[in-house]
Amino acid sequence: xxxxxxxxxxxxxxxxxxxxxxxxxxxxxxxxxxxxxxxxxxxxxxxxxxxxxxxxxxxxxxxxxxxxxxxxxxxxxxxxxxxxxxxxxxxxxxxxxxxxxxxxxxxxxxxxxxxxxxxxxxxxxxxxxxxxxxxxxxxxxxxxxxxxxxxxxxxxxxxxxxxxxxxxxxxxxxxxxxxxxxxxxxxxxxxxxxxxxxxxxxxxxxxxxxxxxxxxxxxxxxxxxxxxxxxxxxxxxxxxxxxxxxxxxxxxxxxxxxxxxxxxxxxxxxxxxxxxxxxxxx
Numbered sequence: 001x002x003x004x005x006x007x008x009x010x011x012x013x014x015x016x017x018x019x020x021x022x023x024x025x026x027x028x029x030x031x032x033x034x035x036x037x038x039x040x041x042x043x044x045x046x047x048x049x050x051x052x053x054x055x056x057x058x059x060x061x062x063x064x065x066x067x068x069x070x071x072x073x074x075x076x077x078x079x080x081x082x083x084x085x086x087x088x089x090x091x092x093x094x095x096x097x098x099x100x101x102x103x104x105x106x107x108x109x110x111x112x113x114x115x116x117x118x119x120x121x122x123x124x125x126x127x128x129x130x131x132x133x134x135x136x137x138x139x140x141x142x143x144x145x146x147x148x149x150x151x152x153x154x155x156x157x158x159x160x161x162x163x164x165x166x167x168x169x170x171x172x173x174x175x176x177x178x179x180x181x182x183x184x185x186x187x188x189x190x191x192x193x194x195x196x197x198x199x200x201x202x203x204x205x206x207x208x209x210x211x212x213x214x215x216x217x218x219x220x221x222x223x224x225x226x227x228x229x230x231x232x233x234x235x236x237x238x239x240x241x242x243x244x245x246x247x248x249x250x251x252x253x254x255x256x257x258x259x260x261x262x263x264x265x266x267x268x269x270x271x272x273x274x275x276x277x278x279x280x281x282x
Contacts, residue, residue, distance in 0.1 A: 055154070059072065075177065140273075168199055250272070
């Protein structure tokens, strides 16, 4: 079976970085060189439970990705009893940039360990993708999945307000959740994990992603988060997973180069830039 859809990463630059000696450069201008140390993740994180975060869900297609991990390929956040917010690129073919169906699409709720049977696998009715989403630029990377059955007894998470800036203040501690790669080499976690990652200044992120093979950061629709010296990050398989500040959804795992590298923080969809569009379909 095919593997899970990854957090989008730039393959060209990965080959280049693999040929370069460590250490990598840290984010800030004049920062000392430091080698990223990806260790037990989401990257650098700890085990979590949907009992504590009942709005964290997994997107799954057993038909496409097999049953070993419940068919999980992306993450998401329950924002109403029938609506899940996730990343638009979860519904695109990474090899050609074309939109694809996910046969037998389900949303897994209340399941910490994807190898088990706890919780429920709820059938998805339809998927809305932001009309201005660009696979090429990663802008407006947001989608909404509608469930066939209302999860009225499950806590949901609030979206940050359209245009809000305070949750994105540099240094603000956010937490990201997912079932993705724990090493950067395809070692996907069966257990939900989370990690704290500080918000990074837009100017610093723009220096890390100026364009070309690394991709271009655009603060109008993106936000970066991660440790300056690396070691904490979302990774492949965490796509669409929630980035949370003070109990509200502020970001969605979108893209980046590698995982937990000092020179390349994780890039997230800035929910404050797409909030109104999302709310229009809730």
